[in-house]
Amino acid sequence: MSRTLLTLSLAVLAVAGLAPVAVMILRVVQDPAALQGLLDERTLSLLGRTLLLGGGAAGLALLVGAPFGYLTARTDLPGATWLRSLGLVPLIMPPLLLAVSWTVLVPQLRGAPMTILLMGLSTFPIVALFTAKAARRVDGRREEAALLSGGLSGVLRMEFGLLLPAALSGTCFAFLFAASDFAVPDFVSSVGRKFNVYADEVFATWQVNGSDSRAVATALPLVVLILAALLPALALRRRGTLATLDSDFVAPRTLSLGSWRWPLGLAAWGLITLGALIPVGRMLFEAGGGPSGWSVYKFQAAFGKAIDLCRDNLLASLGYSILAATLALPVALVLGHAIARWRHGWFLEMLCVLPLAAPAILFGIGNIAVWNGTYTYAFYTSGGMVVVLYIGRFLAFPTLISASAVASMDRELEQAAELAGASPMRRMARIVAPALLPSLMGGWILMFVLAMRELDTAILVPAANDTVMFRMFNAVHFGRDDFVAALALLILFVTIVPGVLWRLFSGKELEVLP
Amino acid sequence: MTDNNRSAISARGLRTRLGASANLGPLDLELAVGEHALLVGPSGCGKSSLLRILAGLLPTESGDISLFGQEVSRGSKTLLPPRKRGIGFLFQGGALWPHMNVAAHLNFVLRCAAIAPAEWDARRAELLTQVGLEGFEDRRPGTLSGGEAQRLGLARALAPRPRLLLLDEPLGPLDAERRTSLLELFENLRRRLDLTILHVTHDPAEASSMTDRTLHMRADGTLAGENNT
Numbered sequence: 059m060s061r062t063l064l065t066l067s068l069a070v071l072a073v074a075g076l077a078p079v080a081v082m083i084l085r086v087v088q089d090p091a092a093l094q095g096l097l098d099e100r101t102l103s104l105l106g107r108t109l110l111l112g113g114g115a116a117g118l119a120l121l122v123g124a125p126f127g128y129l130t131a132r133t134d135l136p137g138a139t140w141l142r143s144l145g146l147v148p149l150i151m152p153p154l155l156l157a158v159s160w161t162v163l164v165p166q167l168r169g170a171p172m173t174i175l176l177m178g179l180s181t182f183p184i185v186a187l188f189t190a191k192a193a194r195r196v197d198g199r200r201e202e203a204a205l206l207s208g209g210l211s212g213v214l215r216m217e218f219g220l221l222l223p224a225a226l227s228g229t230c231f232a233f234l235f236a237a238s239d240f241a242v243p244d245f246v247s248s249v250g251r252k253f254n255v256y257a258d259e260v261f262a263t264w265q266v267n268g269s270d271s272r273a274v275a276t277a278l279p280l281v282v283l284i285l286a287a288l289l290p291a292l293a294l295r296r297r298g299t300l301a302t303l304d305s306d307f308v309a310p311r312t313l314s315l316g317s318w319r320w321p322l323g324l325a326a327w328g329l330i331t332l333g334a335l336i337p338v339g340r341m342l343f344e345a346g347g348g349p350s351g352w353s354v355y356k357f358q359a360a361f362g363k364a365i366d367l368c369r370d371n372l373l374a375s376l377g378y379s380i381l382a383a384t385l386a387l388p389v390a391l392v393l394g395h396a397i398a399r400w401r402h403g404w405f406l407e408m409l410c411v412l413p414l415a416a417p418a419i420l421f422g423i424g425n426i427a428v429w430n431g432t433y434t435y436a437f438y439t440s441g442g443m444v445v446v447l448y449i450g451r452f453l454a455f456p457t458l459i460s461a462s463a464v465a466s467m468d469r470e471l472e473q474a475a476e477l478a479g480a481s482p483m484r485r486m487a488r489i490v491a492p493a494l495l496p497s498l499m500g501g502w503i504l505m506f507v508l509a510m511r512e513l514d515t516a517i518l519v520p521a522a523n524d525t526v527m528f529r530m531f532n533a534v535h536f537g538r539d540d541f542v543a544a545l546a547l548l549i550l551f552v553t554i555v556p557g558v559l560w561r562l563f564s565g566k567e568l569e570v571l572p
Numbered sequence: 573m574t575d576n577n578r579s580a581i582s583a584r585g586l587r588t589r590l591g592a593s594a595n596l597g598p599l600d601l602e603l604a605v606g607e608h609a610l611l612v613g614p615s616g617c618g619k620s621s622l623l624r625i626l627a628g629l630l631p632t633e634s635g636d637i638s639l640f641g642q643e644v645s646r647g648s649k650t651l652l653p654p655r656k657r658g659i660g661f662l663f664q665g666g667a668l669w670p671h672m673n674v675a676a677h678l679n680f681v682l683r684c685a686a687i688a689p690a691e692w693d694a695r696r697a698e699l700l701t702q703v704g705l706e707g708f709e710d711r712r713p714g715t716l717s718g719g720e721a722q723r724l725g726l727a728r729a730l731a732p733r734p735r736l737l738l739l740d741e742p743l744g745p746l747d748a749e750r751r752t753s754l755l756e757l758f759e760n761l762r763r764r765l766d767l768t769i770l771h772v773t774h775d776p777a778e779a780s781s782m783t784d785r786t787l788h789m790r791a792d793g794t795l796a797g798e799n800n801t
Binding site (some may be wrong): 468471489492495 | 659661667672680681685
């Protein structure tokens with residue numbers, strides 16, 4: 059490993075990811091009074107609701123995501139290829155857009171049930187991806203032995219223990235996304251019965267009191283909750299999806315579902331209908347005039363208006379997201395390599411995921427505390443701030459994807475290059491990076507998608523107020539339905555373009571798992 | 573000339589930990605320049621680890637290693653990094669780079685060895701002729717047979733003109749005919765290129781007819797003794 063590369067990468071992690079967290083911790087240390095009332099009745103009630111949201115959404119994601127991932131990856135389910143691609147749509151779609159669609163379709167369902175349902179729908183693809191990856195790593199000979207002795211149920215019994223760690227790891231990540239989300243609980247609670255969760259409270263505390271330390275103190279239980287989900291997620295990830303394939307690995311064959319093929323196929327298509335087709339269909343309907351009468355003219359007009367009014371926001375979001383993903387990629391490769399190859403890589407892994415443990419709202423407040431100063435004000439108000447914000451927030455994902463890919467790569471490929479005289483930098487550029495291209499592209503695309511759909515931090519940091527998701531957030535509350543729907547479809551279209559292009563032109567599966 | 577100057581490998585008091593319950597050594601190892609030695613022992617005894625230690629890919633806890641008279645490690649301290657030890661290494665599984673074709677494999681090594689690009693074509697052709705892979709320049713590892721892949725691994729190991737060749741179970745996946753052919757190739761190359769070869773296998777019969785000496789390793793990671801052939 060090149061020390062120069064590693065030092066530079068650690069510097070990026072420290073400045074963009076760890077400094078905002080460290081500053082926030084420092085604020086609480088300097089103001090212990092902020093910790094008063096940390097365990098009062100109101101805080102405990104919020105904690106309970108956040109646990110209910112995170113646990114409920116993660117449970118739902120596990121319940122539908124694990125079978126969906128297995129069936130689409132390994133069986134002859136009707137339209138499995140399409141289901142695999144469409145199954146990513148709920149993850150790519152900003153959860154707020156899912157909320158906008160479903161609250162209109164089922165207006166009577168609000169509060170906790172709707173919020174849990176929406177976050178479960180939004181996060182089930184994570185569990186599905188983890189399960190699918192583990193399912194593709196089962197050795198074909200092992201599976202055939204189980205098939206001979208017990209048929210399909212024998213295979214499922216044998217593989218249950220192999221797939222469970224991966225599915226649970228995905229569930230922990232689903233919990234992380236659901237428990238720290240601000241926009242969906244906020245939007246769902248904007249009408250009818252309130253369902254306030256921690257992320258709401260942290261934002262409100264900071265906005266009302268203007269006190270960083272109080273906001274951080276309020277968020278501490280949530281940080282502990284998310285850390286409690288992240289630690290098992292990382293441990294399970296190693297056991298579930300990271301297992302290095304043996305050199306004589308035999309890929310498993312597609313399993314025949316027999317008479318279960320069509321019923322299970324219908325169930326899978328039903329899930330995709332709920333998570334992707336209905337929300338997108340509803341947006342298409344609204345963009346063309348909705349209940350007042352759908353027409354092509356209105357549809358074109360809504361898109362024309364969305365493009366006219368939000369072109370700059372869309373371009374700004376695209377620019378920030380592309381730049382953040384591109385700059386983060388080499389850093390993620392170096393850090394991921396160190397995590398996978400160092401004896402104490404777990405420590406670096408913990409440092410990398412620390413920014414994820416802070417709720418997005420808190421991470422945004424941390425960035426304000428770090429960068430909103432006399433000497434850094436010019437940067438704080440520039441687009442560079444948004445890029446740094448995104449890198450700091452999401453660097454963990456491409457880093458974990460790289461670490462996973464490096465861990466699965468035969469170490470001898472690098473050793474052969476080392477013996478040939480290749481410098482660490484050349485080994486990284488010519489041997490490691492090309493061999494891990496699908497994973498690196500997966501990391502880039504995941505980072506791009508997360509940056510494009512990021513809203514929570516964008517609400518706080520003024521430089522990010524020109525992003526298209528911020529515009530969308532305002533439009534959802536104050537704009538016309540056709541405009542909101544057209545803008546939502548535009549965002550969705552732009553967000554899926556890189557993944558679609560990769561699939562069309564590379565012919566390879568993306569590795570998008572942390 | 574000192575003893576060390578006649579030795580290709582001189583290792584004394586070598587010892588390292590290979591895992592929670594496995595150790596290598598303590599052991600002493602001497603290999604003369606130009607010698608072809610076979611190292612045999614049961615699976616998991618540390619044969620491959622010994623090769624990696626000699627190449628500098630695994631650290632030692634104690635003991636000294638000299639290659640061709642130059643001290644390369646002392647105790648746990650590395651004095652000469654792997655890329656400067658003049659070693660060619662043929663890995664057990666080939667360790668071929670899946671994204672590079674045959675020509676790119678060799679070009680990569682020639683570039684690392686600081687050989688002028690103008691000489692690459694000639695040197696590449698020479699290497700491919702030596703290992704019997706003429707006409708394979710555009711083929712990727714995934715399209716090569718087991719024997720061809722091992723030959724490419726051998727060409728890559730020979731590209732920087734090493735003096736010492738370490739072979740880690742090079743015949744494992746091959747059938748009897750290809751095994752014999754590859755063994756003859758090792759022996760021819762040793763004579764023509766003046767190489768010293770340390771050849772690891774778990775099958776004592778594998779190459780004993782073509783090697784000068786057979787070293788036996790015990791399951792506990794120590795050397796048991798040797799036979800001269």
